[in-house]
Amino acid sequence: MDYILMLLPSMLKGLSVTLKLFFLTLMVALPVGILMGMARISKFKPLKWFMEFYVWLFRGTPLLLQLLFMYFGLMTIGIRLEREIAAYLAFVLNYSAYLAEIFRAGIQSIDRGQYEAADVLGLNRFQTMKNIVLPQVFKLVLPPMGNEVINLVKDTALIYVLAISELSRVARTHVMRDDTFVPFIIAAIFYLFMTGTVQQFFKWLESRFDYYR
Amino acid sequence: MYILQARDIHKKFDSLKVLKGVSLQVEKGEVIAIIGPSGSGKSTFLRCLNHLETIDRGEIKIEGEFMVRNSPDGYALYSTDKEIDQIRHKMGMVFQNFNLFPHKSVLKNLTMAPILVKQADKVEAENKAWQLLEKVGLSDKANNYPFELSGGQQQRVAIARALSMEPDIMCFDEPTSALDPELTGEVLQVMKDLALEHMTMIVVTHEIGFAREVANRVIFMDEGLIVEEGTAEQVIVNPYHERTRAFLSKVLMAR
Numbered sequence: 448m449d450y451i452l453m454l455l456p457s458m459l460k461g462l463s464v465t466l467k468l469f470f471l472t473l474m475v476a477l478p479v480g481i482l483m484g485m486a487r488i489s490k491f492k493p494l495k496w497f498m499e500f501y502v503w504l505f506r507g508t509p510l511l512l513q514l515l516f517m518y519f520g521l522m523t524i525g526i527r528l529e530r531e532i533a534a535y536l537a538f539v540l541n542y543s544a545y546l547a548e549i550f551r552a553g554i555q556s557i558d559r560g561q562y563e564a565a566d567v568l569g570l571n572r573f574q575t576m577k578n579i580v581l582p583q584v585f586k587l588v589l590p591p592m593g594n595e596v597i598n599l600v601k602d603t604a605l606i607y608v609l610a611i612s613e614l615s616r617v618a619r620t621h622v623m624r625d626d627t628f629v630p631f632i633i634a635a636i637f638y639l640f641m642t643g644t645v646q647q648f649f650k651w652l653e654s655r656f657d658y659y660r
Numbered sequence: 661m662y663i664l665q666a667r668d669i670h671k672k673f674d675s676l677k678v679l680k681g682v683s684l685q686v687e688k689g690e691v692i693a694i695i696g697p698s699g700s701g702k703s704t705f706l707r708c709l710n711h712l713e714t715i716d717r718g719e720i721k722i723e724g725e726f727m728v729r730n731s732p733d734g735y736a737l738y739s740t741d742k743e744i745d746q747i748r749h750k751m752g753m754v755f756q757n758f759n760l761f762p763h764k765s766v767l768k769n770l771t772m773a774p775i776l777v778k779q780a781d782k783v784e785a786e787n788k789a790w791q792l793l794e795k796v797g798l799s800d801k802a803n804n805y806p807f808e809l810s811g812g813q814q815q816r817v818a819i820a821r822a823l824s825m826e827p828d829i830m831c832f833d834e835p836t837s838a839l840d841p842e843l844t845g846e847v848l849q850v851m852k853d854l855a856l857e858h859m860t861m862i863v864v865t866h867e868i869g870f871a872r873e874v875a876n877r878v879i880f881m882d883e884g885l886i887v888e889e890g891t892a893e894q895v896i897v898n899p900y901h902e903r904t905r906a907f908l909s910k911v912l913m914a915r
C-alpha cells in the first residue's frame with residue numbers, strides 16, 4: 448500500500464501527459480476530420496484526390512512510424528520539432544484521417560431526398576449541411592466514433608518512442624527499477640477508467656440522439 | 661398569361677432519352693394531372709420544372725421569367741443561380757417518399773425554411789405553421805417527430821411544409837405511391853382542398869380517380885412524349901389514342 452502511494456505522484460503526472468495528448472488530439476482532429484470528410488467527397492476533383500491520398504497515407508502506415516518520422520525524420524532534413532509538438536502533430540494528422548473517413552461515410556449515407564427537400568425549400572448548400580445533413584450525420588457516426596476515441600486512449604501509449612513520459616512509460620520505468628508488476632496493474636486500471644468513461648459518455652450521447660429514428 | 665410554360669423539353673440520362681420534346685402551358689389556378697406508365701418520363705419532367713434535374717434542350721418560363729432557354733446553337737442555357745433560386749421559390753414540391761427532416765419536430769419542419777430562407781420572424785413562422793397544420797388536420801402532432809406519424813400523416817406534413825414557403829405552384833411527384841391504400845384518401849383530400857382554393861397544381865399520379873375528379877386537365881405521357889391531353893372526360897373516359905386506352909385498361913383493371 449505504501450508502495451502504491453509512493454507511485455501515485457509520478458503515475459498521475461504520466462496520466463496528465465496522456466490526457467493532454469488525448470484532449471488536444473480530439474479537439475483538433477474532430478473539426479478537421481469533419482472538414483476533411485466533406486473535402487473527401489468534394490466536387491472539386493483536385494481537393495478530393497488530395498484527400499484520398501492523405502487518407503491513404505495516414506491510414507496506411509503505422510502511427511508509430513508517423514511519430515518517429517515527425518521527430519527523427521524531420522530532424523534529418525533540418526526541421527527540429529519539440530518532442531511533444533511532434534507527437535501532437537502525428538496524432539492530429541493520423542486521427543483526422545480516420546475521422547474523415549467516418550464522416551465521409553456518414554455524409555454519404557444521408558438519403559438524397561434530404562438534399563432535394565432542402566433544395567426545393569430554398570436552403571443553400573451551407574444551410575443544408577449545417578441544419579439538415581450534419582445533425583443527422585452525428586447520430587450515425589457515434590458508434591464508430593466511440594471506437595475511434597477508445598483507440599485514441601490506448602494509442603497515446605505510443606509516444607513513449609519519443610521518450611515522452613506518458614502513463615505507460617512511467618509504469619514501465621517503475622517496473623524495471625523496482626522489480627515489481629504493480630505499476631503495470633495501476634496503469635491498466637487508469638486506462639480502463641479512461642476507456643470506461645469514454646464508453647459511458649458515448650452511451651449517454653447515443654441516448655441523447657434517441658429522440659428520432 | 662401562363663404561370664408556367666415549358667417548351668420542347670429534351671432530357672437524356674447518359675444515352676437514354678427520357679424526354680423527347682415535352683411542352684406544357686399552365687394557367688393560374690389550373691390543376692393538371694400527369695399520368696402514364698412508369699418510365700414514361702412524367703416524374704423526370706416534373707423534376708425538370710423545379711430544377712431538381714437539368715434539361716438538355718428547351719425552355720422553362722415561370723411567371724414570365726426564364727429559368728432556362730435555348731442558346732442560339734440549340735442547347736439549354738440556364739439563368740444565373742441567383743435568378744433560378746428566385747424563380748424556384750415560386751414552386752413547392754411534394755415527394756413520393758415525403759423526405760421530411762427526421763431530426764426535427766413537425767413544427768420545426770415547417771418553420772425551418774421560412775426562418776432560414778425568408779428570414780421570417782420565429783413567432784410569425786410558428787403561427788403560420790400552426791395554421792398550416794390546422795389546415796392539413798395535424799395541429800395535434802406539431803411537437804411529434806416524423807417517425808411517430810403514419811405515412812399519410814407524414815405526407816400531409818410534407819404538403820404543409822411546402823406550403824410554408826407560400827408557393828404559387830405546387831408540384832406533386834406521385835404523392836400517394838408510397839402509402840398503404842387506406843392512407844391515400846387523407847392525402848388526396850388535402851390536395852382536393854388545395855384545388856378548391858385555386859392553388860395551381862401539377863400532379864404526377866397513378867390515382868386515376870383523383871385525376872378524374874379534381875384535375876382540369878389530364879396529360880397522358882408515354883416514352884418521353886405527351887401522347888394525349890385534354891379534360892378528364894376526354895382523356896380518361898373517352899381516350900383517343902390506343903396507348904392511352906391500353907394504359908387505362910391496365911390501371912383500372914388492377915383496382
